[in-house]
Amino acid sequence: MSGLRLVPRLVITPRRQVLQSIVALGLALLVGAICLLLAGLSPLDVYLHIAEAGLFSIDGLADTAVCATPILLCALGLLLPFRMRLWNIGGEGQLLLGAWAATGVALFLPSWPRSLLLLTMSLAAMAAGGLWGLIPGVLRVRLRTSEVLVSLMLNYVALAWLRFFVFGRWSENGFPLTPQLVKSAWLPRLLDWAERFPILAGLPSHAGFLWALLLAICLGVWLRRSPVAFDLRVIGDSSRAAQTAGIPVGARMILAMTVSGAFCGLAGMIEVAGVVHRLQDRFSPGYGYSAIIVVWLARLSPSGVVLVSILFGALLVGSKDVKPSGVAQLLQGLILLTVMASEIGLRYRLVRTLPKDKI
Amino acid sequence: MKGISKRFPLVTALSDVSFSVALGEVHALLGENGAGKSTLMNLLRGLLQPDEGQILLQEHPVTIGSPQQAAALGIGMVHQHLSLVGTLTAAENVLLPRLPFWISKRRLQEEFAQLRSRFGMTVDGRALVAELPLPERQQVELLRVLAPAPKLLILDEPTAVLTIEEAARLALCLREHVGGGGSVIYISHKLDEVLAVADRVTVLRRGRVVAAGIPTQSLDRAELAQQMMGEQAALSSQLQEERSERTGIMTERAEILVVENLHVESDRHHRVLRGVSLRLRAGELFGIAGMGGSGQHELCEALLGTRPVHSGQIYLGGVNIGNFPTGKRRQLGLGVVPEDRLLEGVAPHLSVAENCCLNPQLRPQSWLSQSAFVRKARTLIAQVELPESALSAPVWTLSGGNMQKVILARELAAPSLRVLVAAYPCRGLDIGAIAAVHCLLRACCQCGIAVILLSEDLDELLSLSDRIAVLVAGQLHGECAATDADRTTLGLLLGGVIP
Numbered sequence: 092m093s094g095l096r097l098v099p100r101l102v103i104t105p106r107r108q109v110l111q112s113i114v115a116l117g118l119a120l121l122v123g124a125i126c127l128l129l130a131g132l133s134p135l136d137v138y139l140h141i142a143e144a145g146l147f148s149i150d151g152l153a154d155t156a157v158c159a160t161p162i163l164l165c166a167l168g169l170l171l172p173f174r175m176r177l178w179n180i181g182g183e184g185q186l187l188l189g190a191w192a193a194t195g196v197a198l199f200l201p202s203w204p205r206s207l208l209l210l211t212m213s214l215a216a217m218a219a220g221g222l223w224g225l226i227p228g229v230l231r232v233r234l235r236t237s238e239v240l241v242s243l244m245l246n247y248v249a250l251a252w253l254r255f256f257v258f259g260r261w262s263e264n265g266f267p268l269t270p271q272l273v274k275s276a277w278l279p280r281l282l283d284w285a286e287r288f289p290i291l292a293g294l295p296s297h298a299g300f301l302w303a304l305l306l307a308i309c310l311g312v313w314l315r316r317s318p319v320a321f322d323l324r325v326i327g328d329s330s331r332a333a334q335t336a337g338i339p340v341g342a343r344m345i346l347a348m349t350v351s352g353a354f355c356g357l358a359g360m361i362e363v364a365g366v367v368h369r370l371q372d373r374f375s376p377g378y379g380y381s382a383i384i385v386v387w388l389a390r391l392s393p394s395g396v397v398l399v400s401i402l403f404g405a406l407l408v409g410s411k412d413v414k415p416s417g418v419a420q421l422l423q424g425l426i427l428l429t430v431m432a433s434e435i436g437l438r439y440r441l442v443r444t445l446p447k448d449k450i
Numbered sequence: 451m452k453g454i455s456k457r458f459p460l461v462t463a464l465s466d467v468s469f470s471v472a473l474g475e476v477h478a479l480l481g482e483n484g485a486g487k488s489t490l491m492n493l494l495r496g497l498l499q500p501d502e503g504q505i506l507l508q509e510h511p512v513t514i515g516s517p518q519q520a521a522a523l524g525i526g527m528v529h530q531h532l533s534l535v536g537t538l539t540a541a542e543n544v545l546l547p548r549l550p551f552w553i554s555k556r557r558l559q560e561e562f563a564q565l566r567s568r569f570g571m572t573v574d575g576r577a578l579v580a581e582l583p584l585p586e587r588q589q590v591e592l593l594r595v596l597a598p599a600p601k602l603l604i605l606d607e608p609t610a611v612l613t614i615e616e617a618a619r620l621a622l623c624l625r626e627h628v629g630g631g632g633s634v635i636y637i638s639h640k641l642d643e644v645l646a647v648a649d650r651v652t653v654l655r656r657g658r659v660v661a662a663g664i665p666t667q668s669l670d671r672a673e674l675a676q677q678m679m680g681e682q683a684a685l686s687s688q689l690q691e692e693r694s695e696r697t698g699i700m701t702e703r704a705e706i707l708v709v710e711n712l713h714v715e716s717d718r719h720h721r722v723l724r725g726v727s728l729r730l731r732a733g734e735l736f737g738i739a740g741m742g743g744s745g746q747h748e749l750c751e752a753l754l755g756t757r758p759v760h761s762g763q764i765y766l767g768g769v770n771i772g773n774f775p776t777g778k779r780r781q782l783g784l785g786v787v788p789e790d791r792l793l794e795g796v797a798p799h800l801s802v803a804e805n806c807c808l809n810p811q812l813r814p815q816s817w818l819s820q821s822a823f824v825r826k827a828r829t830l831i832a833q834v835e836l837p838e839s840a841l842s843a844p845v846w847t848l849s850g851g852n853m854q855k856v857i858l859a860r861e862l863a864a865p866s867l868r869v870l871v872a873a874y875p876c877r878g879l880d881i882g883a884i885a886a887v888h889c890l891l892r893a894c895c896q897c898g899i900a901v902i903l904l905s906e907d908l909d910e911l912l913s914l915s916d917r918i919a920v921l922v923a924g925q926l927h928g929e930c931a932a933t934d935a936d937r938t939t940l941g942l943l944l945g946g947v948i949p
Binding site for chain 2: 329
């Protein structure tokens with residue numbers, strides 16, 4: 092009998108990883124196209140529209156940068172624990188809490204000078220998000236709870252916490268949103284310079300995107316060069332070996348979860364200070380969750396995360412006015428599935444087995 | 451089984467082994483680890499095919515191609531590692547392979563109770579296997595194999611986890627089985643037990659039968675132990691001289707590692723180390739013999755700091771390190787060659803170069819780069835004769851021997867190294883690699899590093915160690931200088947006979 096057999100690959104090259112991600116993306120688009128057909132839409136038209144509205148126009152690109160920023164920051168954060176096989180699913184909650192902390196600072200210290208205020212907001216957001224990442228990390232290390240469950244559940248706690256404030260304490264006239272923040276708590280935007288450069292009029296891109304890019308570069312260098320980042324890789328490959336080698340595994344886990352939370356918290360602050368300028372219910376369409384998919388598709392590489400975040404931003408922007416809504420979520424979900432499935436293709440290759448001679 | 455030989459690449463596991471079991475007898479197969487017991491049984495179970503010789507079942511030659519075929523021929527086996535479904539009840543586990551499509555729970559329990567009483571077992575048929583203590587699980591496993599009434603029952607180290615009482619029950623159960631016309635092959639290294647249970651004994655040593663089918667009534671324990679361990683290999687006079695010279699120097703040296711009355715618990719909160727004390731001088735090699743599972747694993751972990759110490763002290767160079775984390779112990783000069791090299795020794799998907807720098811104190815510099823890793827690793831692997839081309843390969847692609855060399859090179863490279871704990875460093879290695887490992891361990895001692903060597907190979911221990919002791923049931927026994935070591939005593943200790 093001849094047949095097909097999966098054989099483990101000896102070496103997984105970076106090139107193979109990129110190829111595999113592209114294949115996964117293509118498969119997701121293909122399955123998505125079938126779904127769109129079933130919904131009575133022309134897949135080609137929808138995809139072209141998304142690409143045009145999200146990537147191939149100045150306005151679209153500006154919007155995409157705005158949308159990509161929180162995804163990028165969250166994804167950079169998630170990268171750390173994911174590299175050590177620690178699954179922080181709580182990016183969304185950490186983002187919400189960061190946004191809450193930043194808003195609080197801006198509401199209670201409105202008279203502070205702009206740079207100091209923005210810095211304080213960032214630090215507060217990172218502290219709040221970091222705390223929200225620290226909790227599942229500590230519980231995992233000390234009590235061996237599942238960080239997946241704890242971080243996921245904390246998302247809902249964070250959401251309830253946020254709602255408690257926007258519906259109650261900080262509510263403006265009973266609406267589920269806070270008063271608008273003072274201008275000194277706003278991040279500089281391109282349209283701020285519209286008077287001098289008319290071409291920038293109406294472009295909402297803010298400085299947060301540049302911050303995120305800068306952080307991505309810093310993180311990339313740190314991951315390649317720092318001994319602590321090497322520890323994370325060792326733990327990700329074999330935590331027993333790391334333990335035997337004398338790497339403080341527990342401390343590193345807590346560190347990764349905390350830093351991860353801090354990144355997501357910063358994403359929340361940037362969303363508040365750069366886009367909504369106030370805290371409101373449902374201001375995040377699930378950036379923290381999208382980031383999980385982004386990290387997978389980018390195969391845990393910082394440069395990949397930048398690229399994929401921008402693509403995802405474009406997807407969100409481009410599918411905004413596609414009816415029925417939800418195309419973006421559909422595609423995101425499909426991408427996660429195909430990326431997970433393609434892991435098999437990454438680790439194994441198909442081999443045709445030779446027919447076995449009988450006797 | 452007649453004239454069986456089995457060769458693996460590099461090793462002849464069995465050479466010209468003949469072995470017979472009569473109807474209605476319990477036949478014990480004794481031997482050290484690596485003597486060929488498992489290979490012989492794997493032939494019977496159809497997992498391996500003999501290179502020479504044949505297997506006769508009731509005087510008909512048979513070929514056993516698979517475990518299913520073995521089962522069809524009436525050969526049943528109880529493994530050292532139990533193979534039960536934890537989420538099913540004891541009764542379901544026992545009758546699972548023979549269940550009809552539909553059976554009421556009551557019928558099932560009745561059938562189970564019948565079987566249970568026949569073999570004098572006590573386990574509750576309705577209990578989930580996962581919730582049963584280990585000895586009762588073993589009862590379930592035994593019943594499962596006995597249920598289809600096999601003609602030949604093979605037990606592989608069945609009493610490794612049993613209490614004396616349980617072992618006695620097992621003996622009764624086996625009597626019942628052979629009374630019904632079945633036969634039993636009983637594999638063990640515990641002499642007392644074998645004498646209690648078996649009718650005849652066959653001893654294997656290094657793939658050869660050294661004593662065939664001796665009736666247990668006419669047997670001398672000490673003689674049996676000696677047969678198991680083999681004749682004392684005469685140490686070359688030069689080595690002997692070197693030894694006594696070393697013993698002279700040793701007494702002047704400072705004690706570097708002192709362990710006092712160490713108690714450690716296993717994962718299941720059993721006390722597995724019960725008052726282990728040992729003292730090591732710089733440059734001394736202390737050999738610890740004993741079958742795996744007598745607390746070796748926990749001793750290594752407790753020394754390394756990956757398992758909490760229940761009570762007792764560990765001093766390294768005068769500092770009590772009992773509560774220190776692993777990293778700090780390593781900084782103070784502890785090195786480890788772990789038991790499971792693939793699981794604990796290396797990060798398998800990282801490159802050889804990176805694996806050379808796994809320990810925080812061995813990182814090339816505070817700002818890492820691939821070339822720095824390679825430069826650092828190059829200096830390390832030079833001393834263990836590894837090809838430089840291997841540096842960028844993932845470490846799991848290496849052979850066991852080369853992997854062990856990487857680990858040793860790394861551990862020996864720590865500038866602070868004063869005590870090295872080597873757990874079964876030669877397990878599964880070929881002869882060349884074993885020689886290399888031995889050579890490195892000797893070199894270690896010459897540099898004044900104290901070594902604790904855990905091994906199941908008595909010859910290895912006797913040829914390398916300065917002092918030797920046996921770890922049995924969580925305690926160290928029979929500590930003496932290796933030159934004064936008496937094989938018979940050691941053999942008895944290894945067999946679990948504590949004076």
